[in-house]
Amino acid sequence: METIMGFSKLVSLLLIFHLLNPTAVFSSSLSSSKSNGLSEIPKKFLDFAERKEFVDWMVGIRRKIHENPELGYEEFETSKLIRSELDKLGIPYNYPVSVTGVVGFVGTGKPPFVALRADMDALPIQEEVDWEHRSKIPGKMHACGHDAHVSMTLGAAKILKEHVEELKGTVVLVFQPAEEGGGGAKKMLDEGVLDNVDAIFGLHVTHENTIGTVASKPGPLLAGSGFFTAVITGRGGHAALPQHSTDPILAASNVIVSLQHLVSREADPLDSQVVTVAKFQGGSAFNVIPDSVTIGGTFRAFSKASLIQLKQRIEEVIKGQAAVQRCNATVDFHDKPVPTFPPTVNDNDLHEHFLNVAGDMLGNDKVKDMKPLMGSEDFAFYQEAIPGYFYFLGMQDENSPKLGSVHTPHFTINEDVLPYGAALHASLATTHLLKAEPKPRSTEGNLHDEL
Incomplete structure (x- = not known):
């Protein structure tokens, strides 16, 4: 009985010592790390x-x-x-x-x-x-x-x-x-x-x-990141007679606005993503609707699944919005020979x-x-x-x-x-x-x- 009581006192003293000196719990592992010379x-x-x-x-x-x-x-x-x-x-x-x-x-x-x-x-x-x-x-x-x-x-x-x-x-x-x-x-x-x-x-x-x-x-x-270029093709004409044309600039504008909804309305707010259109080329005169417009940009996310989803939806949105405006669109993701960066x-x-x-x-x-x-x-x-x-x-x-x-x-x-x-x-x-x-x-x- 005395042996058991003595052991209990020893355990209690050790617990008190560790509570008062928490770093001592790790002393053996730290000394081991120091002794091997790596530090x-x-x-x-x-x-x-x-x-x-x-x-x-x-x-x-x-x-x-x-x-x-x-x-x-x-x-x-x-x-x-x-x-x-x-x-x-x-x-x-x-x-x-x-x-x-x-x-x-x-x-x-x-x-x-x-x-x-x-x-x-x-x-x-x-x-x-x-x-x-x-x-x-x-x-x-x-x-x-x-x-x-x-x-x-x-x-x-x-x-x-x-x-x-x-x-x-x-x-x-x-x-x-x-x-x-x-x-x-x-x-x-x-x-x-x-x-x-x-x-x-x-x-x-x-x-x-x-x-x-x-x-x-x-x-x-x-x-991870990827890039895209889209060519949106309509039918050019005089700016004073838009009814005789199929305006690719209007189509491209709708595409750009719709692409922003991929992040604001389709992505999980806790899953950070970016879609940025940084290139817009089309037309060379104030009074001529061009035949085509080229846009380009980048998409980014922190998971490969999100990148794949963004890539799919970017193509769908570009082609879909172009079709709404009676235009055609082709999309190139520039993933050959270099694939999308993970x-x-x-x-x-x-x-x-x-x-x-x-x-x-x-x-x-x-x-x-x-x-x-x-x-x-x-x-x-x-x-x-x-x-x-x-x-x-x-x-x-x-x-x-x-x-x-x-x-x-x-x-x-x-x-x-x-x-x-x-x-x-x-x-x-x-x-x-x-x-x-x-x-x-x-x-x-x-x-x-x-x-």
Whole structure:
């Protein structure tokens, strides 16, 4: 009886201790995490990336790429620069992949495999930023930060190579063409660059968040998107005699208004969707009704089912409303050879991994939870095939003027962001490999045990 009473007192004391000290409940798991050394890697890699000679090297690469922007599937000089740097680092690679793509390998050359992705293409925009290293190619500009993404991923490659003895597997470096609407990710995926890869990480710089911070979320992060063009055909004539014509401008106007009802009256209010008509071309005179009108736009949603539904209803509405006005309509969704972009959906387990790594490097207060955005990313094609994680890297200096927005002639990069991206990418890959458990691998298809 005394033994039983003694045990009861002990249990009570333990319960009181845990209530007063809740963190003690997790002490064993935390100490285990600390003891395996994973928490030390991110800070060590950031210290390495912040060395002056290392930063200067990345800045130089970024500026060379920025001065010579190349559009999707035209990134031949960018690809050449990447291969030159990989050669200097002693990192093997495959080239060409999907026209201009490069795929490098750092580590043991054996499983497990984890991938890092960098997009290479520029935009058809005339740069209006007046600085020493502005674009030398008229009408082309790195207005979305892909030049920084490439330099940071090369930076990650250099960190990984310098610490190759810590890699318990292989990091696959995916330098991808044609992210800006060209579906480069889908093309590279179809060529097998992720065969045998267990996870992939991607990043994007943002002027919205302060430097030294990162932002992301689990689940749907960016919307899936598609595009459409419709030609509405009637019968032209004199504007003073509309009864002798079949007016395609009136039909197109009804189409545009009706398309807005797809979101306001057919979509679940809790399922965010967008249908935008951004193109309207028809007629060339004040007093002539044209024979045809062309409209075009985009549709976006956070689920593939919603995208399919929108696509079906857009075609039905355009053709139906045109018929009401005695016109005909054809609709092109531009899904050949690149299909509709799926939503960018972050893997839940990789989100936890990201929180741990970014928190260890930057501090938990610098890791922000972000709201979903209606923009889209072809990184989503990778995530349909394997677990993937996409995050945003802040680069706004609070003591400096506001940076220009992406996809504008005034977009600028705060080059102080480069060490953060390089170190984060390298840390995410290295720690993921160290935590990975060996998995049985299929002998069927194109899978392989070594690269």
